[in-house]
Amino acid sequence: MSLRRTPPRTSSLHLSGRRVMLRPIGDNDFSAWSEVRRRNADWLEPWEPLRPPYVTDPAVDRSAFVARCRAREREILSDSAYPFGIFVEHRLVGEVNLNNVVRGALQTGTIGYWIDRRQAGNGFIAESVAVVLRHAFERLDLHRVEICIVPRNANSRRVVEKLGLRCEGTAERYLQINGVWEDHLRFAMTAEEWRERRAEMASRWLEAEPPDASASLK
């Protein structure tokens, strides 16, 4: 475990998987982000926290979006979260966020994600999670990363199943999702497990594959 880390710069946070490129979302992404979030509102709403009525929707208001970008930059600079847009063939298709980074004796973080429904079923999220896990364990020196899922979210459970994450059980009424305190299944990986499985994860999700096997945008 390294005890001294260089503070991250947002501009250097470009991560790559086999097909996905991850980077923090910036002011210039407003049109693309707004379009994909608005088009997918019904797809995402059942699985996300309810936005309080007094908070402006950043998908419809540029200044609220810019404020969101600034807030997320501060999180990166304070080492409390690492949010990424997911880009495939230069197009924004979703987000994967390493949130709630806690240092001290815990050294942990929580991953959350979503994808444009048009791009669902390509395994882009599992690949993006593998990229973030590698960053979390090999660059940020975290010891544990978790993903928490509402049990009836079958699509998200398939993601952690494909990645082979360990289920640690149910946390009752754990997170507010769409206005309800929902139970969540907690899935996790530790740095020890990452070291054991690194080669397998890299060959399945991170390294280049033969050209004819790669998925592209629909």
Ligand SMILES: CC(C)(COP(=O)(O)OP(=O)(O)OC[C@H]1O[C@@H](n2cnc3c(N)ncnc32)[C@H](O)[C@@H]1OP(=O)(O)O)[C@@H](O)C(=O)NCCC(=O)NCCS
């Ligand atoms: C959960 C989610 C991120 C999975 O992303 P993904 O990149 O599509 O994941 P996968 O490609 O591995 O697909 C997972 C499963 O989704 C289902 N699926 C695939 N395409 C789909 C589509 N167009 N519509 C609905 N479900 C679909 C399939 O059952 C698939 O399992 P399979 O590969 O064994 O057939 C995505 O469904 C999503 O954004 N859902 C809404 C937001 C959400 O649930 N976020 C996670 C909160 S924990």
